[in-house]
Amino acid sequence: MSQEQLSFQQKSLVQQGYKDFTPQQLKQLDWGLRFTPIVCSALTAYGLYTERPEILLTVSVLGIWAFFAPAAHPMDLIYNHVVRHLFQAVALPPNPFQRRLACFAAGVMNATAAALFITGAPEIAKVVGGVLLALQAIVITTHFCALSWIYDIGVKMMGNWEGPIELAQARELLQSGAEFIDVREPNEFARGHLEGAQNFPLSQLEKEMSQLKGKTCLIYCASGMRSQMATKQLKQRGFTEVYNVGGMSRAKEI
Structure with missing residues (x-):
């Protein structure tokens, strides 16, 4: 697939690991792939606003679970089995390694914010959470994932450094x-x-x-x-x- 055929958002999806999809398939997945980060961001924002670490820990578990279960992120399952049918949209495929890595990183940041609330450092917790929300906002609006971009640079620098097979x-x-x-x-x-x-x-x-x-x-x-x-x-x-x-x-x- 030629990169020249793709929009910036589609190139960002390729960078997230969706390399084997045609431009038309990427277009069909465009809005569906925003669902999970939107829901997780909303939960994170609510947890930060209410200073409730249990909510942040719940979102953290979702992200870390998604890293080990490519086709079983709870929000992806809700989208595939409920939401997409409302719009006659295509089902989301299993998450590629780069996207799962980003989920894991988000999980770690949510867990860190929760730990900071628990240990009495709410200001720092909100800074960590705020950074996460800013990164997620970029993903939601453009599909550009900073961690996938860093991963891609690392691959090019190290030469053929690939994630594990699905x-x-x-x-x-x-x-x-x-x-x-x-x-x-x-x-x-x-x-x-x-x-x-x-x-x-x-x-x-x-x-x-x-x-x-x-x-x-x-x-x-x-x-x-x-x-x-x-x-x-x-x-x-x-x-x-x-x-x-x-x-x-x-x-x-x-």
């Missing part, structure tokens, strides 16, 4: 014959690993990667850092069917 896609690959590759150290692997996983420690990957030729690999580690490094290393050596799953806890969900 779980739905990983499940499809696994059903088609993909194999789990555990890049933790042998002692970590011995303490527990996914069924059928093969151990190719990152520290030894350079000399052992020839054994992975012709395979579709779902790569995981303990937290996601080594799996990303291994995926990048393999791609630099010409491997194309290698996918970063992330940490072991996430890999278990596949």
